[in-house]
Amino acid sequence: MLSLHDLLRQQVPGVPVTKLLVAINLLIFVAMLASGAGLWHSSNSVQLAWGANFGPATQEGEWWRLGTAMFLHFGLIHLTLNLWALWDAGQLVERMYGHARFTAIYFASGLAGNLLSLVAHKGLAISGGASGAIFGIYGALLVFLWRERGRLHPREFRWFFWGAMAFAMVSLGLGLAITGIDNAAHVGGFVSGLLGGIIFADPAAAAINRKASHVFGRGRLAAISTLALGVFILIVQIPPPAYKWSEEVLARKEIGNFLRDDLAISQAWQHILDDARRGGVSFDELAGRIDTTVGNPYEESFEQLSELPPDPALPSAATIEMLRHYAERRRDASRAFAEGLRTHNPGQIRHALEMARQPPQMPGLSSPTPSALPH
Numbered sequence: 001m002l003s004l005h006d007l008l009r010q011q012v013p014g015v016p017v018t019k020l021l022v023a024i025n026l027l028i029f030v031a032m033l034a035s036g037a038g039l040w041h042s043s044n045s046v047q048l049a050w051g052a053n054f055g056p057a058t059q060e061g062e063w064w065r066l067g068t069a070m071f072l073h074f075g076l077i078h079l080t081l082n083l084w085a086l087w088d089a090g091q092l093v094e095r096m097y098g099h100a101r102f103t104a105i106y107f108a109s110g111l112a113g114n115l116l117s118l119v120a121h122k123g124l125a126i127s128g129g130a131s132g133a134i135f136g137i138y139g140a141l142l143v144f145l146w147r148e149r150g151r152l153h154p155r156e157f158r159w160f161f162w163g164a165m166a167f168a169m170v171s172l173g174l175g176l177a178i179t180g181i182d183n184a185a186h187v188g189g190f191v192s193g194l195l196g197g198i199i200f201a202d203p204a205a206a207a208i209n210r211k212a213s214h215v216f217g218r219g220r221l222a223a224i225s226t227l228a229l230g231v232f233i234l235i236v237q238i239p240p241p242a243y244k245w246s247e248e249v250l251a252r253k254e255i256g257n258f259l260r261d262d263l264a265i266s267q268a269w270q271h272i273l274d275d276a277r278r279g280g281v282s283f284d285e286l287a288g289r290i291d292t293t294v295g296n297p298y299e300e301s302f303e304q305l306s307e308l309p310p311d312p313a314l315p316s317a318a319t320i321e322m323l324r325h326y327a328e329r330r331r332d333a334s335r336a337f338a339e340g341l342r343t344h345n346p347g348q349i350r351h352a353l354e355m356a357r358q359p360p361q362m363p364g365l366s367s368p369t370p371s372a373l374p375h
Contacts, residue, residue: 017099018090021106022083025130028071029079040075044126044372047072052372053114055123056245059238066118070110072128074374082130086137089164093137096144101200102137108196109136109189112227115234116188117375122239127182129375132189138168139193140200147201182375191230198223243313251308251316258301258323262330268293269334269356287338295338298331330356 028050033039037046048054051068058065073079094102113132121127145152145161168190175183198219272289275281305324311317333355340348 015099016091016094017103017106018086018094021090021130022087025071025073025079025083025086029073029076032072038075040077042074047074047126047128047372052126052128053117054126054245055118055121055239056241056243056248058118059123059241060245062245066111066114067107069114069128070107070130070133073130074128074372078129078374082134085134086130089134089137089141093141093144097140097197097200097202102140105136105140105193105196105200106133108227109133109139109192112136112192112231112234113185113187113189113375115231117182117185119234119237119239120184121182123241125182126372127185127375129182129185131375132182132185135168135171135186135189136193136196138164139190139195140197142168143194143197143201180372180374185375192227195223195227199227243311243315244309247309247311248314248316251314251320254304254308255316255319255323258305258327261297261301262327265294265297265330283341283344287341290334290338290341294334295331298327298334302327302331329358 029037032042032046032050035046035049037043037050044052048057050072051065052072053065053069073082090102090106093105096102097105110130110133113135114127117125117127117132141164142161145157145164149157149161172183172186172190175181175186201220269290272286272293276286302324305320305327308320314320333352336348336355337352340346340352
């Protein structure tokens with residue numbers, strides 16, 4: 001009987017992938033902090049900008065998010081827990097399978113986990129984290145230990161195998177019990193890791209005898225078929241996106257432009273009113289300035305907002321509609337004010353100013369998703 005240390009005493013030459021993955025995750029987290037992410041929690045907008053997995057965005061051609069989401073973390077605690085698990089199990093599993101096969105298991109598990117997350121949450125959750133891939137590493141660890149159980153000392157086998165199994169099961173159980181954790185990514189990664197452990201097993205041991213080689217070949221074929229079928233089923237089950245992400249991005253851009261323009265127009269209107277109080281400017285001149293610097297810009301804003309896609313499913317739809325009515329009211333108020341100046345009608349001027357002073361009832365930009373799910 002061998003100890004696990006004896007079984008793996010030969011170091012695998014090449015760049016240690018686990019350490020490289022830990023470093024990449026740390027560097028990305030630091031870069032996110034530098035770009036405005038929070039130390040303990042990052043907003044949805046930051047996660048989306050850095051490539052989190054999110055149905056409307058991922059399904060609109062940004063499929064790379066299934067991969068980039070593996071390197072994003074929502075805060076320091078999330079990052080610490082994941083990197084501790086990766087460091088602890090990753091180096092061991094990397095020695096078991098070698099650099100290339102370990103890397104394949106890691107990324108296949110992460111991608112499969114994020115794909116299952118996309119399906120399970122119907123594309124309505126922002127998710128990110130390395131734990132889907134890490135669960136895959138634990139799945140591959142269990143496969144290796146089970147396959148080598150006959151060569152390992154029974155005490156070491158029980159310690160490592162049941163310890164890894166307990167970690168995986170307790171983590172999955174906590175994911176079910178605690179809301180706000182993307183357990184779908186955990187499950188998808190774990191199952192993919194189990195299958196990956198079979199697919200990428202070292203065929204050298206199986207080549208000892210013909211019977212073992214035959215069993216090994218059948219097991220690998222079954223694992224490949226199961227993984228391919230699972231991925232195909234998930235792809236077929238991907239729900240249609242709730243809305244077009246490009247339209248939501250455009251809407252938010254127009255909202256930002258309008259709010260910036262509205263501030264400038266309001267300041268210009270106030271300058272005109274200040275000039276009117278000081279005197280020395282004719283009513284016709286004031287009316288012309290109102291039309292040019294207030295009425296026409298609000299008309300342009302109203303038209304631009306009206307041209308946006310009228311999809312009520314967009315999170316920004318309510319805000320767009322409110323701003324459209326606001327721009328229309330301010331346009332009409334400015335024109336009524338200018339007309340009152342031209343006709344020397346104090347009542348119309350007062351009424352127009354009252355209309356203009358009504359603030360927009362901002363509903364606020366709703367979150368593009370109901371929740372953010374770290375994993």
